[in-house]
Amino acid sequence: MMDLFSQEKTMLNLPQAKLVYVPEFYHNPEADSIFKVLLQHVPWQQDHISLFGKTYKQPRLTALYAENDKTYTYSGITMKPHPFNKLLLQIKNEVEIISKHKFNSVLINLYRDGNDSNGWHADNEKELGNNPVIASLSFGAKRMFKFKHRTLNTENYKLELEHGSLLIMKGEMQHYWLHQVPKTKKPIGKRINLTFRYIE
Numbered sequence: 026m027m028d029l030f031s032q033e034k035t036m037l038n039l040p041q042a043k044l045v046y047v048p049e050f051y052h053n054p055e056a057d058s059i060f061k062v063l064l065q066h067v068p069w070q071q072d073h074i075s076l077f078g079k080t081y082k083q084p085r086l087t088a089l090y091a092e093n094d095k096t097y098t099y100s101g102i103t104m105k106p107h108p109f110n111k112l113l114l115q116i117k118n119e120v121e122i123i124s125k126h127k128f129n130s131v132l133i134n135l136y137r138d139g140n141d142s143n144g145w146h147a148d149n150e151k152e153l154g155n156n157p158v159i160a161s162l163s164f165g166a167k168r169m170f171k172f173k174h175r176t177l178n179t180e181n182y183k184l185e186l187e188h189g190s191l192l193i194m195k196g197e198m199q200h201y202w203l204h205q206v207p208k209t210k211k212p213i214g215k216r217i218n219l220t221f222r223y224i225e
């Protein structure tokens with residue numbers, strides 16, 4: 026079990042957004058072990074997205090877990106949740122303690138290599154409520170997380186999300202900002218990202 030009080034937190038107070046970054050929320054060997062278990066046991070699926078009348082394979086694999094069986098729809102994809110398992114419940118508890126927030130679902134992404142990505146978007150689906158708190162855990166290869174304000178064009182940042190790290194997005198961020206994980210030409214390994222959400 027990690028020590029909840031020994032971590033270094035960085036808080037970013039941006040216009041209309043709050044971000045908290047904890048680089049080593051999980052230390053090794055726990056972070057390595059979580060990565061391996063998830064990679065092997067999550068029932069990964071690849072959905073199709075529709076863009077301008079064409080369908081494309083989503084450029085990553087995903088899975089949704091929830092405490093209820095409500096479906097979750099984003100980018101035209103409707104996902105049916107799996108029930109939480111012991112490991113994901115334990116992680117959810119630890120993330121709830123540090124973020125002082127309750128979550129009831131987790132969307133998991135697998136970026137198989139640098140060709141997998143997540144395009145500019147906001148997590149602003151109605152079911153997430155007005156100013157959602159989203160807790161994002163990363164394992165495996167480091168990837169760049171970029172975020173930019175929708176209208177203030179000097180507000181444009183990037184943060185490398187490390188193995189075992191936690192990033193909390195809150196405040197009005199999902200109204201005023203977009204975020205992405207771009208493709209990279211660097212030869213890199215797999216990365217797993219978990220975003221804990223509260224779906225109403």
Ligand SMILES: O=C(O)CCC(=O)C(=O)O
Pocket residue numbers: 132134143148161170186204206218220
């Ligand atoms: O992989 C990441 O770091 C971000 C994932 C994300 O933005 C999402 O699933 O909505």
Ligand SMILES: [Fe+2]
Pocket residue numbers: 146147148204
């Ligand atoms: Fe997102």
